[in-house]
Amino acid sequence: MNMVLTDMAGAYIEHSEVITAFTSIVYNQLKDSICRVYPDNVQYKWKVDGEEVTVIPDATINCRVYAKKGNSFFDIPRFVMEVLSDSTRKYDRGEKMELYRRMEIDEYWIVDWEKRQVEIYNLDYDANGEPQYHLFKTITRENKEELEIVHFPQIRISFDELFYL
DSSP states (O other), rough: OOOOOOOOOOOOOHHHHHHHHHHHHHHTTTTTTSSSEOOTTTEEEEEETTTEEEESSSSEESSTTEETTTTEEEEEEEEEEEEEETTTHHHHHHHHHHHHTTTTOOEEEEETTTTTTEEEEEEOOOOOEEEEEEEEEEGGGGGGGGGOOOOOOOOOOHHHHHOOO
């Protein structure tokens, strides 16, 4: 059996606090739904160009919770959130975002805990039918009342709760 271990720098406490806050806020609001929210301890395994790709998002909302084995899902979530850290900033904005686009994940949030900012990307299709992410909104303290999960409008989430303000 081959095993690959990756040595990653530990994330700041604030990175984990944002993930915990998000999943805590959303969890109870989805309890009567077929969808569930998951923190960064589940992985997704997908086939991309004939290769198996494994990714561990910081938080997801998944409505296809039965396509799993162990702690791995084989279908795509409807929502993904990544919280930026020094070691993942480029990956989250580049390779991971491209993978999520190709997998046609409806909504992608990039959260910068240091700037207290949330970028909300929505998936749409161009004239050729190719999936593309479009920046829907950037949320900061100035427009914090506009924070929303676009594809789950029934979920109420506050900027101040997300960032422990």
